[in-house]
Amino acid sequence: MDNRLALFDEGMVRSLNATGRMQTIQCVWVYERPIDMAGVRRFHRNFGYGMAGRRIERSPLPFGRYRWVATPGPASPLEVNETPIPREDLNDWIDFRSQIHVDAEEGPGWHIAVQPLDDGSTAVCVVGTHCLGDGVGAALAVWAAVIDNKIDIGYPAPYSRRTGRAIAADLWDTVRELPQAARAAAKLVRLVREGAENAPAHAGGSTPAPRKKPTGPDEPVLVPWTSVWIDPALWEERAHALGGNTYALLAGFAARLGERLDRRGPDGSVTLMIAKADRGDKDYRANAMSLTNVKVDPTPVTKDLTAVRAVVREALKTNEETPNPLLDVLPLVPLLPRKAVRLLADSIVGANDLPVTCSNIGVMPEALASVDGTPADFTVFRGVDQGLTRHFLELSGGQLVVVSVLVGGKINIGVEAYKPGAENSKALLRELVADTLAEFELTGEIR
Secondary structure (H helix, E strand, O other): OOOEOOHHHHHHHHHHHHHOOEEEEEEEEEEOOOOOHHHHHHHHHHHOOHHHOEEEEOOOOOOOOOEEEEOOOOOOOOEEOOOOEOHHHHHHHHHHHHOOOOOOOOOOOEEEEEEEEOOOOEEEEEEEEOOOOOHHHHHHHHHHHHOOOOOOOOOOOOOOOOHHHHHHHHHHHHHHOHHHHHHHHHHHHHHHHHHHHHHHHHOOOOOOOOOOOOOOOOOEOOOOEEEEEEOHHHHHHHHHHOOOOHHHHHHHHHHHHHHHOOOEOOOOOEEEEEEEEOOOOOOOOOOOEEEEEEEEOOOOOOOOOHHHHHHHHHHHHHHHHOOOHHHHHHHHHHHOOHHHHHHHHHHHHOHHHOOEEEEEEEEOOHHHHOOOOOOOOEEEEEEEEEOOEHHHHHHOOOEEEEEEEEEOOEEEEEEEEEOOOOOOOHHHHHHHHHHHHHHOOOOOEEO
């Protein structure tokens, strides 16, 4: 089998390596009671298969393609803390777990921990690198572990290629794909020229203002986050009442949050970066998705979602018919220096437009909430970065991520946000989320 990473996945790995960041996915289950530890231990044994039972192995050549190798079974021991912590410290514990190192190359790619709370409840947390799987991939890995489905993709064992053979094979692959890389280079030149020609037309229109250089000492930063649980019937009722659908309501909510966090462009719109799942049967790409940027006017969305629904539908349709042309440049990724890969990644996601990441993972199987074999009372599903610093966040214009998933009979919306130069705290973010929900006549449990 061809165990090379998809070019999009390799570009993501190389881009993150260039910045020192690591994007992760965190799942947390909260049981308002003691848990069945035998069930959790079974889940821990089962989780290290399929997409979670692999890691990335580099080529001996700097320009050779990265490859998947099999590492089935637990990536690290199950961590069980016997000492309860106060219930009010739960979110701090979740933050602490989110920053424990994961690495798709050196390992461990994921880890699992159990933490009892002083009110008799229990939390279980899984953190895994985004380089192993996206949100849907992580959900499928959890589901497979719950139902005892140990998937064997068929990857070779680590270091099973002898160095001499690996060099010869990777050099041949590179030579064989040079025509494809040449076409990608020509495409990149055309895109750069078109961008330069179109730049004057956007002057004073949509060109973003230059960002201020950070001052003062740099320091690690944990981006504030919160989760809200909403009754699906209420969510659907409000979506239809406003002339939209459930995805339009999520997009409108994200756009309104973006406006409150000063992420509007010069034309008054908020750019939403919508991630749409694109995973087929036996599709083991780490990140099987398409990214679409949509400009939304946040002003009318609390009263009328018809425009948002239309623009999102049209953007998704256009993306299927004519994907982002920068994706055609991906064959260059193994040949580019780190800085160039990072710039290419920023261009694909539209980093200059201060995008708001807006992702609807969709309806997940009920088993996803049953990490110990029984349904949890609350399930948190969120993306979180490791290795972020204040200077990085300020230079990049901050961050706003909104992720929605329907699991365990509740819609869980995770929000994380950082605004440069402002006070960034969980308490203020909770107020912001509550006020924005109220504008849509929505209520939920915010934690």
